[in-house]
Amino acid sequence: xxxxxxLDIAGTFAFALSGALVAKKENFDAFGVIIIAFVxxxxxxxxxxxxxxxxxINWIADLxxxxxxxxxxxxxxxxxxxVAPLSKTMFLxxxxxxxxxxxxxxxxxxxxxxxxxxxxIMGMVSAVFGGVLRDVLTREVPLIFKKEIxxxxxLAGGVVYLLLGYLGLQENLQFIVSATVIFLIxxxxxxxxxxxxxxxxxxxxx
Amino acid sequence: xxxxxxLDIAGTFAFALSGALVAKKENFDAFGVIIIAFVxxxxxxxxxxxxxxxxxINWIADLxxxxxxxxxxxxxxxxxxxVAPLSKTMFLxxxxxxxxxxxxxxxxxxxxxxxxxxxxIMGMVSAVFGGVLRDVLTREVPLIFKKEIxxxxxLAGGVVYLLLGYLGLQENLQFIVSATVIFLIxxxxxxxxxxxxxxxxxxxxx
Amino acid sequence: xxxxxxLDIAGTFAFALSGALVAKKENFDAFGVIIIAFVxxxxxxxxxxxxxxxxxINWIADLxxxxxxxxxxxxxxxxxxxVAPLSKTMFLxxxxxxxxxxxxxxxxxxxxxxxxxxxxIMGMVSAVFGGVLRDVLTREVPLIFKKEIxxxxxLAGGVVYLLLGYLGLQENLQFIVSATVIFLIxxxxxxxxxxxxxxxxxxxxx
Numbered sequence: 001x002x003x004x005x006x007l008d009i010a011g012t013f014a015f016a017l018s019g020a021l022v023a024k025k026e027n028f029d030a031f032g033v034i035i036i037a038f039v040x041x042x043x044x045x046x047x048x049x050x051x052x053x054x055x056x057i058n059w060i061a062d063l064x065x066x067x068x069x070x071x072x073x074x075x076x077x078x079x080x081x082x083v084a085p086l087s088k089t090m091f092l093x094x095x096x097x098x099x100x101x102x103x104x105x106x107x108x109x110x111x112x113x114x115x116x117x118x119x120x121i122m123g124m125v126s127a128v129f130g131g132v133l134r135d136v137l138t139r140e141v142p143l144i145f146k147k148e149i150x151x152x153x154x155l156a157g158g159v160v161y162l163l164l165g166y167l168g169l170q171e172n173l174q175f176i177v178s179a180t181v182i183f184l185i186x187x188x189x190x191x192x193x194x195x196x197x198x199x200x201x202x203x204x205x206x
Numbered sequence: 207x208x209x210x211x212x213l214d215i216a217g218t219f220a221f222a223l224s225g226a227l228v229a230k231k232e233n234f235d236a237f238g239v240i241i242i243a244f245v246x247x248x249x250x251x252x253x254x255x256x257x258x259x260x261x262x263i264n265w266i267a268d269l270x271x272x273x274x275x276x277x278x279x280x281x282x283x284x285x286x287x288x289v290a291p292l293s294k295t296m297f298l299x300x301x302x303x304x305x306x307x308x309x310x311x312x313x314x315x316x317x318x319x320x321x322x323x324x325x326x327i328m329g330m331v332s333a334v335f336g337g338v339l340r341d342v343l344t345r346e347v348p349l350i351f352k353k354e355i356x357x358x359x360x361l362a363g364g365v366v367y368l369l370l371g372y373l374g375l376q377e378n379l380q381f382i383v384s385a386t387v388i389f390l391i392x393x394x395x396x397x398x399x400x401x402x403x404x405x406x407x408x409x410x411x412x
Numbered sequence: 413x414x415x416x417x418x419l420d421i422a423g424t425f426a427f428a429l430s431g432a433l434v435a436k437k438e439n440f441d442a443f444g445v446i447i448i449a450f451v452x453x454x455x456x457x458x459x460x461x462x463x464x465x466x467x468x469i470n471w472i473a474d475l476x477x478x479x480x481x482x483x484x485x486x487x488x489x490x491x492x493x494x495v496a497p498l499s500k501t502m503f504l505x506x507x508x509x510x511x512x513x514x515x516x517x518x519x520x521x522x523x524x525x526x527x528x529x530x531x532x533i534m535g536m537v538s539a540v541f542g543g544v545l546r547d548v549l550t551r552e553v554p555l556i557f558k559k560e561i562x563x564x565x566x567l568a569g570g571v572v573y574l575l576l577g578y579l580g581l582q583e584n585l586q587f588i589v590s591a592t593v594i595f596l597i598x599x600x601x602x603x604x605x606x607x608x609x610x611x612x613x614x615x616x617x618x
Contacts, residue, residue: 051266
């Protein structure tokens, strides 16, 4: 589907831009910025493809990912002051990105005949691990482990996708509804600062 | 062998629990705790399988690993105060875990027709790299690089396993003896605080 | 070609020695030193082979890499005081190493029928990611992201290699000229402290 591919590329652009922003704050040189943008944008899908033995892996199979990432780094280098005020637009793209990444990863897992639960994990890996790798390379504790309903949004949308599939919904509709679920959970949770529970006391109150 | 599979699962449970404990100390949210438990428990075997091209990789081929990890996280969330006093039991499970992980990894390497020395490395990778990945994700310097006779125990047991194989020992016996070697070295070294030598002075005393 | 293989091994030795030196400064034990030396020396090629599905991967296909690494660690343990004054020799070996690693990685990519641009990336991954993995495991911000014209030298040499290939130059000559390009850029940039530009102001001066 052409619309989904467009959204995939838009999400890649947004992820690359966010990676480049982090690298810039760390005072990385041009090469370092490209690497971090690259890892953030395609790292999740790359890990997924290595784990499920899907060769050629994502960015080797389709060079458009690389061109998109280089374009994002170019924009960051030369139009930084124009991008900064667009943080809301970027957040929108980013949220579209995780929605599409999750469902495309999940679909790929199902196409590889994985157990639906494993395919669900692969969807989350696709959406989440680019950011984890970025944080590891910039020596941050991965953000998603601490503060945000991010992976949970992907999980919820993935479950909805599987359920709608069992119910026999038409495939395009199935994709759109599940993507909307991820988008809305993520969007609302950021707006209202929801967080997942942490282990503090157990059921014995200790 | 059914006993070995049971010990494998018990070790997975212990590794997952130890990962969840670390994640809890880092104040991770529920999702972060699951990821760290997961990586600690199956990360070593996952890396091994990717390196030797053994697809489907460990936790994709057998979903029981995932259920075991989720059970460990569940226990950590709801029965934390009951688990903490059991640290000796957990250390026992953990030590059983590295013994079984090492030998199963080594066997898998041999089954894939790797050079015995490479198979030996794969055994150590299986037992040790879950902890390394956990430490990388939680921004610790990997513990095993600094303080404990851990990998060395795996190495020694692996060598014993290979030697007994050349001597033609019956396979079950070969497994039990080598596992015991790993278990005892690890157990005794923790009890008496043995450490590996570090590079301080060379043979010229400088 | 036998000379290239010899240079490959010399580079591996230099990379392993530099990894062992870093691990020593971090006060790692013997096992930790071996792991860091190993990752530094063959980590880049290992990552490349996993990404392009080239099994068996580098150090599994040829055990000489492992023996070379163990020899380097042995030297570091017992002849440290003799090695330290040789830092210029080691820098020479290291620079030879990145030249050879880049071109061998690039050639391997081309042999696997990758797009030349992807093969170029694989050459850089081969030369650079051993150091990145070393830095991640020792909790440093990867050096190459910040300070040195390192990856850029690999990139330039790789581009020259591809161009000379299109021009139909004889293969040995093609290798020697491109390796010299990498060597010289790296050598001169270290001597005169060149650095890549960082993102400070964009074209609007902001």
